[in-house]
Amino acid sequence: MILKGIKKASKLVFQGDGSKLYKVAFWILVSIFILQALFPVYWLFMSSVKPPSELYSRIQHLIPRSIDLSPYIIKIWKFMDFERYLLNSVIISGSTTIIILFVGSLAGYVFGRARLKGKMIIMLTILGLSMFPQVSFLFPLFEMFSRWGLLDTHLAMILPDSAYLLPIAVWALQAFYKQIPQDLEKAARVEGCTRIEALWKVIVPLALPGFISVGLMTFIMTYNEFFFSNLFSHTKASQPAPIGIFRFAVGYYQPWDLVTAASVVSMIPILLVILLAQKQIIRGLVARSRE
Amino acid sequence: MEARLENLTKKYGKITAVKDFNLKVNDGELMTLLGPSGCGKSTTLYCVAGLEQPDQGKVFIGKREVTHLPPKDRDIAMVFQSIALFPHLSIKNNIAFGLRMQRNFSKEQILEKVKNAARLLRIEHLLERMPHELSGGQQQRAAIGRAIVRDPSVFLMDEPFANLDARLRIELQTELRRLNQKLGATIIHVTHDQNEAMSISDRIVVINEGKIQQIGSPMEVYFRPKNKFVARFIGNPPMNIFGDCEFKLKEGRGLVLLNKDFKILLSPRLTQVIKESNIDKVVIGMRPEDICIVKANQRSPRGYIGSLKMSVEVIEKFGREIVVHFERDRIKLRGVFPPLEVEELGVGDQIFLAFREKNIYLFDPTTGKSLPS
Numbered sequence: 210m211i212l213k214g215i216k217k218a219s220k221l222v223f224q225g226d227g228s229k230l231y232k233v234a235f236w237i238l239v240s241i242f243i244l245q246a247l248f249p250v251y252w253l254f255m256s257s258v259k260p261p262s263e264l265y266s267r268i269q270h271l272i273p274r275s276i277d278l279s280p281y282i283i284k285i286w287k288f289m290d291f292e293r294y295l296l297n298s299v300i301i302s303g304s305t306t307i308i309i310l311f312v313g314s315l316a317g318y319v320f321g322r323a324r325l326k327g328k329m330i331i332m333l334t335i336l337g338l339s340m341f342p343q344v345s346f347l348f349p350l351f352e353m354f355s356r357w358g359l360l361d362t363h364l365a366m367i368l369p370d371s372a373y374l375l376p377i378a379v380w381a382l383q384a385f386y387k388q389i390p391q392d393l394e395k396a397a398r399v400e401g402c403t404r405i406e407a408l409w410k411v412i413v414p415l416a417l418p419g420f421i422s423v424g425l426m427t428f429i430m431t432y433n434e435f436f437f438s439n440l441f442s443h444t445k446a447s448q449p450a451p452i453g454i455f456r457f458a459v460g461y462y463q464p465w466d467l468v469t470a471a472s473v474v475s476m477i478p479i480l481l482v483i484l485l486a487q488k489q490i491i492r493g494l495v496a497r498s499r500e
Numbered sequence: 501m502e503a504r505l506e507n508l509t510k511k512y513g514k515i516t517a518v519k520d521f522n523l524k525v526n527d528g529e530l531m532t533l534l535g536p537s538g539c540g541k542s543t544t545l546y547c548v549a550g551l552e553q554p555d556q557g558k559v560f561i562g563k564r565e566v567t568h569l570p571p572k573d574r575d576i577a578m579v580f581q582s583i584a585l586f587p588h589l590s591i592k593n594n595i596a597f598g599l600r601m602q603r604n605f606s607k608e609q610i611l612e613k614v615k616n617a618a619r620l621l622r623i624e625h626l627l628e629r630m631p632h633e634l635s636g637g638q639q640q641r642a643a644i645g646r647a648i649v650r651d652p653s654v655f656l657m658d659e660p661f662a663n664l665d666a667r668l669r670i671e672l673q674t675e676l677r678r679l680n681q682k683l684g685a686t687i688i689h690v691t692h693d694q695n696e697a698m699s700i701s702d703r704i705v706v707i708n709e710g711k712i713q714q715i716g717s718p719m720e721v722y723f724r725p726k727n728k729f730v731a732r733f734i735g736n737p738p739m740n741i742f743g744d745c746e747f748k749l750k751e752g753r754g755l756v757l758l759n760k761d762f763k764i765l766l767s768p769r770l771t772q773v774i775k776e777s778n779i780d781k782v783v784i785g786m787r788p789e790d791i792c793i794v795k796a797n798q799r800s801p802r803g804y805i806g807s808l809k810m811s812v813e814v815i816e817k818f819g820r821e822i823v824v825h826f827e828r829d830r831i832k833l834r835g836v837f838p839p840l841e842v843e844e845l846g847v848g849d850q851i852f853l854a855f856r857e858k859n860i861y862l863f864d865p866t867t868g869k870s871l872p873s
Binding site: 378389390392393395396397398400401402403406415442 | 538549550551572577578580581582584585588597598601602646656725744777798846
C-alpha cells in the first residue's frame with residue numbers, strides 16, 4: 210500500500226518525464242524519510258516481543274533471537290489492566306470527536322455560509338483563544354473541576370479537549386462548507402427543506418471528506434493528549450492509555466516489556482480509525498473529482 | 501397558478517437591486533425576465549422563491565401572500581443555471597427529494613411520479629445513475645424533472661440553459677416550451693439571452709438597473725420598444741441608433757442630421773411626430789433588416805427614405821443572412837440582407853443606404869422614451 214502511494218507520488222512529481230537521476234534521488238530521499246518514520250515503531254514492536262533476558266541485556270540485536278508474546282497475551286491485561294486505560298482513551302477521544310463534529314458542523318455553517326456582520330472578528334477571536342498555551346487554562350480549569358467534582362472523571366478531559374480543539378475544527382469545517390455551491394443549498398430549500406434540514410441532508414453529506422479529516426485529526430490529537438489528562442486524571446477510573454503507560458514507565462520498577470507491548474496495543478485504535486477514514490476520504494475525493 | 505409582485509424593492513447596502521417592481525404573471529404563462537447581467541432579474545426571482553427577503557413590497561402566488569414565508573411553504577420549484585443536482589444522490593433520489601420532504605406520498609406513489617416525470621423528459625434510462633455520470637443536457641433535464649415532479653404552482657428558472665452549448669440550448673428551450681404548453685405550467689424564466697427570451701416566452705419583461713423598462717409580447721418589445729434601452733437591447737444585430745441628432749425644418753419637411761454631412765430627409769408623418777413632441781434634437785434608430793442598398797443613380801424603393809452615402813467595411817456571411825457593416829466619417833451602420841441581394845457587394849464599395857419609413861424609431865434624447873409614431 211505504501212509502495213503504491215509512493216509510485217503515485219513520483220508520477221505526480223515528475224509527470225512521467227523526469228530524468229533518471231532525479232528519480233533515483235527521489236527514491237533515496239523517500240526511503241530515508243520512511244525509514245526514520247518507521248524505525249522507532251519497528252524497534253518498539255521488537256522490544257515488546259523480546260523475552261526479558263534479551264530485552265535487558267547489553268547487546269541488542271536488530272532481529273530478536275527468540276520471541277515471547279506473553280506481554281500481549283497475558284501480562285498487560287493481568288498486571289496492568291490495560292483494557293481499562295484503552296477504554297478510557299476511546300471514550301475520551303470518541304466523545305470529544307463527536308462533540309467537536311456536532312458543534313463544528315453548526316458553527317462552521319454560520320462562519321462558512323451565513324451572511325453575518327463582524328464574522329471575521331469573531332473567527333479571529335476564537336482562533337486567537339486556541340493559540341493560548343494549554344498551561345494558561347490549567348489553574349482555572351483545575352479549580353472549576355475540583356469544585357464541580359469532575360476531577361478524575363472522563364468529563365475532566367472531554368470538556369477541555371473539546372474546547373481547546375474546537376476553534377481549529379470550526380476553521381477547517383467552514384473552509385469545507387465554503388466550497389459547496391450556494392445553489393445546492395438554495396435548491397434544497399426550494400425542494401422543501403428548512404435551513405437546518407438543508408444542512409443535514411445536503412451540505413453535511415457533501416462536506417463528508419472534511420468531516421472525516423477533522424474528525425480524524427481531533428481523534429488523534431485527543432488520543433495523544435497528555436497535558437490535561439496528566440493533571441485531571443488520577444486513577445485508572447479515568448486515565449487514558451498514554452498516562453497509564455507513562456505511570457508504569459516512570460515507576461520505581463520499570464517493566465519495559467509491559468510498557469512497549471502496551472504502547473503497540475495503544476496504536477491499534479488509531480490505526481483502525483485511520484484505515485476506516487482513509488477509505489471514506491478516498492471515496493469522497495474520487496466522487497468529487499468526477500463532478 | 502398566477503403570481504404577482506407588488507412594489508417589490510430590494511436593496512443590498514446602498515445599491516438598489518430591484519426598484520418598485522410591479523408584475524402579474526398569468527396562470528399558464530411563460531414569462532421571461534430579460535436584462536443585462538446585474539440588472540436585478542435574478543434578485544427578483546429569488547424574492548419570488550423566498551431565497552431573498554424583499555425590503556418592501558409583496559409577493560403573491562395564486563391568491564396567497566407569501567412575502568414572508570420560507571421557500572418550502574411557497575409551492576414553487578426552481579431550476580438553476582448551475583443545475584444544482586445533489587451530487588451525492590442518484591438521479592432518481594434527486595427527483596424524489598422534494599416529494600420525500602413533503603412526507604405525504606407512499607413509496608410507490610413517489611416512484612410512479614418520478615417515472616412519469618422522467619418519461620416526459622426522456623431520461624427514464626438514467627434514473628439509477630449519479631449526476632456526474634450524465635452529460636450537461638441530461639443533467640439539466642434531470643433538474644427540470646426534479647422541478648416538475650412536484651407539480652408546483654409556479655416554476656422559477658434562473659438562466660437554466662446558460663451553461664449549455666448552443667444546439668442543446670435550443671433543444672431544451674423547445675422542451676421547456678412544450679412542457680409549459682402540455683402541463684399548463686406557470687413559468688417565470690430569467691435570462692440575459694434575448695434570442696432565448698424571444699423564442700419561448702408569452703411575454704417578456706425587459707429590465708435594466710432594477711427597473712422594468714417594458715412588459716410585452718416578443719413582437720411588442722421588438723416592434724414597439726418603449727424606450728431607447730429596449731430598442732437597443734432587443735434584436736441581433738442590434739438596432740442602429742444615432743443619439744442627439746439635430747432636427748431641422750426645410751421647406752416644411754423635417755431633416756435629421758446624424759452629423760454635419762449626414763442628413764436624412766423625413767417623411768411628413770415623421771416630421772409631424774417630432775414637431776408635436778416639441779424637441780429640437782432627436783434620437784433616431786433603424787433595425788438592420790430595415791435598410792436597403794441603393795446603387796448610384798437609382799431611386800430609393802417605395803416606402804424607403806433617406807439616402808446616405810457609405811462604404812462597405814466588413815461583410816459577415818452567416819449563410820441564411822449576410823451582415824454588412826457600413827462606415828463613413830465615424831458613422832457606422834449594420835444591415836442584414838438576404839445573400840442574393842448583396843452577392844456582388846465587396847469591401848470598400850461605395851453605396852447609398854435607404855431606410856424603411858414605417859420602421860424608423862424616434863426617441864426623446866433627454867428621457868430616452870420612444871416618440872408616439
